[in-house]
Amino acid sequence: MVGAAMLKNLRRKTFGDLKANWGQFLAVWLVVTLGTAFYGAMYPAGVNMRESLYRTYDQLHYMDFQVQLGDALMEPQIVDEVRAVPGVENAEGRLVIEGGVQLDADQDYPVSLRLISVPDDREPSVNQNDITDGRTIQGPDELLLLKSFADWNEIEPGDELRVRVNDQMLTMTVAGLVFNPEYLVAGRNSTSPFPALSSFGVAWVRYSWLAGQSGVENGQINDVVVHLPGESSTEPKAGADDVREHLNALFDGTNAQVFARKQTASGGVIDANINGVFPLMRFYSGVFLLGSTIITGVLLARLVESERQRIGTLRAMGVTRRELMLHYLTFGAFIGITGGLVGSILGYLNSFWVMNTFLHYLAGGTLPGFVNTPQIPFLLLGFVIVAAGSTVAGAYPAWVQSRTPPGVALRPATPKTPNAISQLRLRFLPPVLRRAVRGILRCRDVRWVRRWAWSRER
Amino acid sequence: MSHIVMRNVRKTYQMGTNTITALDGVSIEINAGEFVVVLGPSGSGKTTLLNVLGGLESPNSGDVIVDGENIAGLQNGKLTAYRRHSVGFIFQFFNLLPTLTALENVGLSAEMSKNGSYPPHDILERVGLDDRLDHYPGQLSGGQQQRVAVARALAKKPALVLADEPTGSLDVQTGIDVLQVMRNLNRETGQSFVVVTHNSAIAQIADRVIRLGSGKVHTVIENPTPFEPDEVEW
Ligand SMILES: Nc1ncnc2c1ncn2[C@@H]1O[C@H](COP(=O)(O)OP(=O)(O)OP(=O)(O)O)[C@@H](O)[C@H]1O
Numbered sequence: 001m002v003g004a005a006m007l008k009n010l011r012r013k014t015f016g017d018l019k020a021n022w023g024q025f026l027a028v029w030l031v032v033t034l035g036t037a038f039y040g041a042m043y044p045a046g047v048n049m050r051e052s053l054y055r056t057y058d059q060l061h062y063m064d065f066q067v068q069l070g071d072a073l074m075e076p077q078i079v080d081e082v083r084a085v086p087g088v089e090n091a092e093g094r095l096v097i098e099g100g101v102q103l104d105a106d107q108d109y110p111v112s113l114r115l116i117s118v119p120d121d122r123e124p125s126v127n128q129n130d131i132t133d134g135r136t137i138q139g140p141d142e143l144l145l146l147k148s149f150a151d152w153n154e155i156e157p158g159d160e161l162r163v164r165v166n167d168q169m170l171t172m173t174v175a176g177l178v179f180n181p182e183y184l185v186a187g188r189n190s191t192s193p194f195p196a197l198s199s200f201g202v203a204w205v206r207y208s209w210l211a212g213q214s215g216v217e218n219g220q221i222n223d224v225v226v227h228l229p230g231e232s233s234t235e236p237k238a239g240a241d242d243v244r245e246h247l248n249a250l251f252d253g254t255n256a257q258v259f260a261r262k263q264t265a266s267g268g269v270i271d272a273n274i275n276g277v278f279p280l281m282r283f284y285s286g287v288f289l290l291g292s293t294i295i296t297g298v299l300l301a302r303l304v305e306s307e308r309q310r311i312g313t314l315r316a317m318g319v320t321r322r323e324l325m326l327h328y329l330t331f332g333a334f335i336g337i338t339g340g341l342v343g344s345i346l347g348y349l350n351s352f353w354v355m356n357t358f359l360h361y362l363a364g365g366t367l368p369g370f371v372n373t374p375q376i377p378f379l380l381l382g383f384v385i386v387a388a389g390s391t392v393a394g395a396y397p398a399w400v401q402s403r404t405p406p407g408v409a410l411r412p413a414t415p416k417t418p419n420a421i422s423q424l425r426l427r428f429l430p431p432v433l434r435r436a437v438r439g440i441l442r443c444r445d446v447r448w449v450r451r452w453a454w455s456r457e458r
Numbered sequence: 459m460s461h462i463v464m465r466n467v468r469k470t471y472q473m474g475t476n477t478i479t480a481l482d483g484v485s486i487e488i489n490a491g492e493f494v495v496v497l498g499p500s501g502s503g504k505t506t507l508l509n510v511l512g513g514l515e516s517p518n519s520g521d522v523i524v525d526g527e528n529i530a531g532l533q534n535g536k537l538t539a540y541r542r543h544s545v546g547f548i549f550q551f552f553n554l555l556p557t558l559t560a561l562e563n564v565g566l567s568a569e570m571s572k573n574g575s576y577p578p579h580d581i582l583e584r585v586g587l588d589d590r591l592d593h594y595p596g597q598l599s600g601g602q603q604q605r606v607a608v609a610r611a612l613a614k615k616p617a618l619v620l621a622d623e624p625t626g627s628l629d630v631q632t633g634i635d636v637l638q639v640m641r642n643l644n645r646e647t648g649q650s651f652v653v654v655t656h657n658s659a660i661a662q663i664a665d666r667v668i669r670l671g672s673g674k675v676h677t678v679i680e681n682p683t684p685f686e687p688d689e690v691e692w
């Protein structure tokens with residue numbers, strides 16, 4: 001650094017060059033910045049989407065197991081037995097009844113409405129509702145409606161709904177709209193897990209009301225949901241297998257079926273989405289970073305190449321190769337550091353957009369557990385790669401150029417084997433790429449690529 | 459100050475299968491502090507001769523001995539140091555750095571030298587450009603650029619000044635002024651000057667005149683009583 005620091009007029013040249021060629025430098029800068037921005041948006045968004053979903057699960061005590069009793073009903077004491085299973089934190093017995101709803105007076109197709117009971121006197125301890133609009137249930141003829149279904153059908157708190165239960169039509173009032181971890185994706189069941197919000201909705205009503213309307217007595221239930229302690233991010237939770245075996249044993253001899261999260265509609269779809277989206281996000285992050293680094297390298301190499309005569313002049317004046325390299329390295333470093341910095345910040349902001357788009361599509365709104373923690377080590381890695389990449393991209397061609405004797409560099413460049421490169425057929429490449437590749441090959445600093453291309457030609 | 463001996467210097471360029479001989483066995487001697495003019499038709503190898511003398515290109519064979527050191531055999535780093543500290547080059551096509559002002563162009567050369575240097579202002583003033591210090595090359599006429607290039611080469615007090623047609627794009631009077639500056643510095647400091655020109659009138663101010671033709675030395679004439687530039691009939 002000493003030599004370059006001493007030549008203050010060479011530093012002035014740096015600023016002068018930046019000012020004189022700001023358009024070209026801006027173009028390179030944008031490539032770096034946008035590449036880093038997309039890099040910083042993709043994979044971190046994946047990480048935070050998973051984190052947001054898990055946090056939502058944990059905040060609302062999403063069931064780890066669901067026991068469906070089928071058509072059979074069971075006494076409520078079974079819930080106490082489930083609670084007593086070692087490793088179970090809490091369990092809730094429910095009635096789940098398939099009903100319907102008449103959204104328009106002249107509607108001639110059935111809209112299913114799944115009715116799920118909640119305790120009369122308290123909030124459920126498993127699969128809790130997060131009320132986004134309105135309030136909780138305060139009377140027997142009130143219900144909470146799944147937000148995504150309500151939004152789709154333009155239903156608001158305070159609206160009255162014609163609900164069909166047990167072949168009777170009843171008028172219910174919508175007390176509030178909710179997220180529920182069991183129906184983040186409003187799928188009917190694991191065999192048709194995808195939401196069809198025009199024909200399937202979910203509502204929560206008081207147990208006494210639902211039991212009364214469907215002729216169930218003595219607190220009987222047809223569904224048990226089970227929550228284990230621990231965090232969803234470490235799924236499967238510790239001891240889950242043992243709990244499952246206990247549950248199987250407990251319900252042995254009945255028609256009951258035990259489902260884990262991933263075997264339910266919403267849990268399964270979300271798990272598949274997250275697992276599917278994750279590698280894709282990582283891939284995109286890599287592609288954007290690599291792509292922008294390569295483009296930056298080629299553009300900077302060409303910029304430095306156009307400096308041939310000036311490099312010759314500087315070398316003729318006695319500027320050392322080291323000073324020269326440091327001089328040209330400054331451009332790459334400047335672009336890489338500022339572009340990487342701005343890109344990282346833009347990337348972080350961009351990740352909100354990516355997450356919101358995806359989560360709205362998935363769950364129909366902003367989840368209660370939404371987090372977007374900056375993925376500092378990941379962003380830092382991208383920044384370092386971009387900054388180092390463009391620094392090298394500025395320095396390396398200058399280093400190569402400075403090897404040319406100044407007497408030769410001072411004369412206008414002789415196009416090196418221009419015809420030979422035009423004649424490269426590059427049959428192994430798709431036609432659209434051939435011209436671009438020839439352009440890159442004309443770049444004097446990629447001799448090994450050219451050698452490789454020639455070897456493919458034979 | 460530099461004493462130079464060139465012995466049997468050959469420089470060739472390969473153009474496909476053709477070999478172009480730019481210097482074909484050149485042997486000359488230049489005494490320390492001499493003001494030398496090199497004459498010759500276009501393509502005769504004048505620029506190549508200066509490049510070899512200035513360490514800008516290495517000859518294919520032969521010796522170039524400057525103050526006892528054979529620069530023909532120097533490796534890159536030492537050759538760079540030679541150019542940096544010992545040689546001031548005035549290029550045929552100026553080659554100023556376009557994003558630096560006149561003052562900065564001269565300043566860059568001056569700050570590199572370990573010999574101490576003339577203050578860039580002063581040397582620009584001597585070539586008559588004291589009112590153009592902050593102008594960029596693009597804002598200067600060809601002749602003004604040429605004078606900045608002269609100032610740049612002289613500013614770092616090199617032992618050897620190599621000038622490729624320094625008056626080629628100057629009007630007669632400015633050309634004389636520039637030559638006078640160079641001649642005066644040559645006398646004051648004992649710097650050696652090798653000046654390439656097409657103009658044989660300039661030869662009258664030289665201590666020694668070397669005529670090149672087709673890469674060979676035709677004649678070398680010593681001139682014990684050189685004229686001052688303003689005494690020459692132009
Ligand atoms: N890089 C090169 N490749 C091929 N030939 C070259 C190269 N450099 C110089 N030559 C040839 O070497 C010969 C001498 O060139 P040089 O530039 O030294 O001539 P010159 O005497 O300076 O001419 P001018 O007065 O026109 O500037 C010319 O024939 C030129 O074509």
Ligand SMILES: [Mg+2]
Binds near residue numbers: 506
């Ligand atoms: Mg010439």
